[in-house]
Amino acid sequence: MEKRVVTFGTFDVFHVGHLRILEGASRLGSSLAVGVSSDLLNMSKKGRTPVYSQEERMAIVAALRCVDSVFVEESLEQKREYLIQHKADVLVMGDDWAGRFDEFSDICKVVYLPRTPSISTTTIIEKIRL
Template identity: 75%
Template sequence: MPTSSTVITFGTFDVFHVGHLRVIERAAALGDRLVVGVSADALNVSKKGREPVFSQDERLAIVGALRWVDEVFVEESLELKRDYIVAHGARTLVMGDDWTGKFDEFEDICQVVYLPRTPAISTTAIVEKISTGS
């Protein structure tokens, strides 16, 4: 069992915005160490049906540069979440509340916390706004 209280979270973190910043900051406050899984480019395509605006290497660099983040890694598959939690010794899994209930199966190995999303902001909305010019 790890001596520190490790928190883990996952996301694409494409077109990084204040909503991403807030969830990472709040996740970090729940433990001593924050580990972030950044979705692989291929995983993003399978989840969202489009290539990310920024490559996985760029997104890893952005998220890894944040003062609250202790470690970043590439999340290759949604089906490996349990393995990632165990491998990183996480005691808490944090996800946005748009995922409420979807990760309760991991409560046998860690606490699962769903944080409220920042209202009226999403990468999808930002990309749409940029592409339509409105």
């Protein structure tokens, strides 16, 4: 039986933590769709524009073997609609979001995977600036 997995993220300054979450998500089903935050959504969430444009971030994520499709996430308020549109059986998020998406357990299984310790895009950007 086919099991569709969906996850979301900005995926700016792509690093091994991103890769581990996506590979882990792909192991939970037969296909993985990834919602990549739009530049505007990232600005509203994090107060800064991404280093890489939404098109570049989507191209990087789409090139990974573990990813079957990518789409633009325009709004956090539309997560339910994205999950329904992509026929999600499983929603995967990093465990830094634990509990925040449990409201979607009525339409799909919600799984929080552990983040890679001591790595984040913000930390990498700060290290590069030095």
